[in-house]
Amino acid sequence: MRRLVVLLVSLAALAATGAAAAATEPWRAAGEAQAALGDAGKALIVDGPAAATAAVAEAEAAAAPLLPAVPAAAAAAIREALVLGRASAAAGDAAGLAEAHGRLRTAIDHAGLDAAVAAAAAGDVDGARAWLLLREFRPPTRFSRAGADATLALDALADGRIAPPVAAAAVRTDLLDTYQARLRTALDDLAAAVGRGFWARAAGDAALARGYAGLLATAHAEQRGAQAQEALAAAFDDLLAATRAQDATAAAAAAGRIDQALEGFRAAPLSTGEQVRRAGQLLRFTALVPVEYGRGVDGGRVVHDFEIQEAITFRDGAAQAFADLESVLLARDAAGTRRIGTLLDVLGDALAAAAAGSRVVEPDVVDAAAAEVVDLAGGLYPEEWKDAGEAADFDVIQGALDRVEAAAAAGQHSQAEQARLEAYAFFEFGPEQRLRGLAPGLFVRVEGLFWYGEGDTPGLAQLLRRKASAAEVAVTRAALDAALGEAESAVGSGATSTATIVTNTAVIVFREGLEAVLIVAALVAGMAGARQRFRRPLVGGVAAALAATVVTWVIAQTVLGSLSRYGERLEAVVSLVAIGVLLLIMNWFYHKVYWTDRLAGFQGRKKALVGAGLVGAATAQALGLVALGFTSVYREGFETVLFLQALSLEAGPGRVLLGVAVGLAGVGSVAVLVFLLHRRLPHKKMLITTGFLLLAVLVIMVGKTVQVLQSVGWLPVDPVEGLRLPYWAGQWFGTFPTWEGLGAQALALALVVGSYLAAEGLRARRRRRILAAPIGATARGDA
Secondary structure, three states, X not given: OHHHHHHHHXXXXXXXXXXXXXXXXXXXXXHHHXXXXXXXXXXXXXXXXXXXXXXXXXXXXXXXXXXXHOOHHHHHHHHXXXXXXXXXXXXXXXXXXXXXXXXXXXXXXXXXXXXXXXXXXXXXXXXXHXXXXXXXXXXXXXXXXXXXXXXXXXXXXXXXXXXXXXXXXXXXXXXXXXXXXXXXXXXXXXXXXXXXXXXXXXXXXXXXXXXHHHHOHHHHHHHHOHHHHXXXXXXXXXXXXXXHOOOHHHHHHHHHHXXXXXXXXXXOOOOHHHHHHHHHHHHHHHHHHHHHHHHHEEOOEEOXXXXXXXXXXXXXXXXXXXXXXXXXXXXXXXXXXXXXXXXXXXXXXXXXHHHHOOOOOOHHHHHHHHHHHHHHHHHHOOHHHOOOHHHHHHHHHHHHHHHHHHHHHOOOHHHHHHHHHHHHHHHHHOHHHHHHHHOHHHHHHHHHHHOOXXXXXXXXXXXXXXXXXHHHHHHHHHXXXXXXXXXXXXXXXXXXXXXXXXXXXXXXXXXXXXXXXXXXXXXXXXXXXXXXXHHHHHHHHHHHHHHHHHHHHHHHHHOOOHHHHHHHHHHHHHHHHHHHHHHHHHHHHHHHHHHHHHHHHHHHHHHHHOHHHHHHHHHHHHHHHHXXXXXXXXXXXXXXXXXXXXXXXXXXXXXXXXXXXXXXXXXXXXXXXXXXXXXXXXXXXXXXXXXXXXXXXXXXXXXXXXXXXXXOOOOOOOXXXXXXXXXHHHHHHOOOOEHHHHHXXXXXXXXXXXXXXXXXXXXXXXXXXXXXXXXXXXXXXXX
């Protein structure tokens, strides 16, 4: 009886175990099996063969529920991998264990792909979703996100928006694209492992590459033929054998055959939209490589490791994009396409050497290689790829925003702020220029969410400054994602009519031109009577600025907006110069206008006696006025040129120039009214008005310059909590809700008013002293 009870309990336990095994989800069983087999490799190194064998046994137990659920071929491949793992563990063979792990991983991937596609084709959404959990994703970069096409296709299937065959095709395409990218990564990792003599790791990478190639075998045979597929499979077998034999020469030879066989092959051709996106990534990422590299090296040595890593990230992103486009580009120009691949390899080698500290090439070398890649790619691109860079800008922005969220969640608010500035910089030098012309209201929303808030949603700058919670940052990020999505659509759709282009251009020109007119009017108005001679150098500076603006337009058109990379920094420098000159001129203005003229009679004979000194002073004054007129107007002109480049690229220079003419006509009309009005003002009121206008110009310029310096990261950002200002307050008056901006404007106001009060006090004291002194004594003293 007792034995019967024990037998029944044992049978019940076995039944429960079997039921639990049957109920285990495929993704859980697969994950546990892979993890256990991976642990076997570590156990072999640390504790020896016995511990490794025990870990393999755990992997076999974890995989048991998976075997009945997968196709027979996949189940056989999983068993073979586990058998190899058990034998390798017992023999203390680390390379064999690594190979077994690679085989198990890709066998599970293959099972998941086949099952997910079959379930989708049958309309079984839940089944397809369950098997899709076994999938891998493309190797991530900072500027790319995991592909979700398969998941979205299943969602659409569940909602009845697409038919099962369409969903199955989308799932297959997404997974094949993923595993082809994984294949490239495995081959790159294999080459690196062989180069370092890490043969166990190389065996694992070779097994992974061989397994991924098996996933793509059907597509390769369909495109290249059965014989080519057999040759490719043989090359992968040779590669694996070479790594097991630790033969670097044979491994290199096999890898060369594989590269040749895979050249131009894509298991799942990209959609037109994805081709455009990858084309933009190739151009944008490549162009950014020399920028980051140049910041990271100096005098033949690495001075900023972070910048080198940034350059490597962009280079790798460009290489991935090129690999995705290679089949299309080879069909257009095989020699040019291979040259691009070679140059990207050269860049990769140079950056890797710099990161390792073994060799630091000159920045000019990196710049030349990157420029050649961009030129070649631009020449090879079909017409529909010409504006591809716009989509890539949004990829970079989203990648930087991901780092903002991650850093904020980790409490690293300083790093989050740096990432925010990076994201905003990419937005400003890319999409913003087009949005200003195509969708100004949308541009305002995006910029507000980056900085001080939009509506009831606080801006990222505000949140990061007060170290807000990850949840608060996520809310603003969600709003920003929505606005950026609309922006991407607006940029992609472009202008719809000539009227739209002309109107938007005219508004931009009128807005910037009006500010320049007010500045010049304020400066010229105080130069009446004897001071009219000072108008000539000022007007000369204005004329030079207008000429420089035209030259900037021509240059920008010639190089297609390449100056925009430095737009904010150049604007910051020009603005600082303009503020400095304006402060000097205002100091001269208040001293000359408000009290020096009262002493003109007393100083007349002295000036006549020191004529040489007068000439020197006049020359310095003239140069200062020329500089003031130039910087004040060219700042607006340079900004206008940058804003109009996007519209010019979108609609062509003809329609944009028509809008420029309309805008200039409006500016000219205002200028005539402003200058005529000033001429009719009484002299004293004109002086007072000029003083206030100059003061307003200075305060506005200071506020905008502070905002520019914050945009490029040269000044910190401390938002004033609870203070919300409308966008026009910053656009027209340079007033932004930060302590730095408001403080700088208050300081500028205090300096100027203080200078005036000091000048008035000094004038009053001298007047009292002169009036109190005997006339003869005064005359003798002046003499």
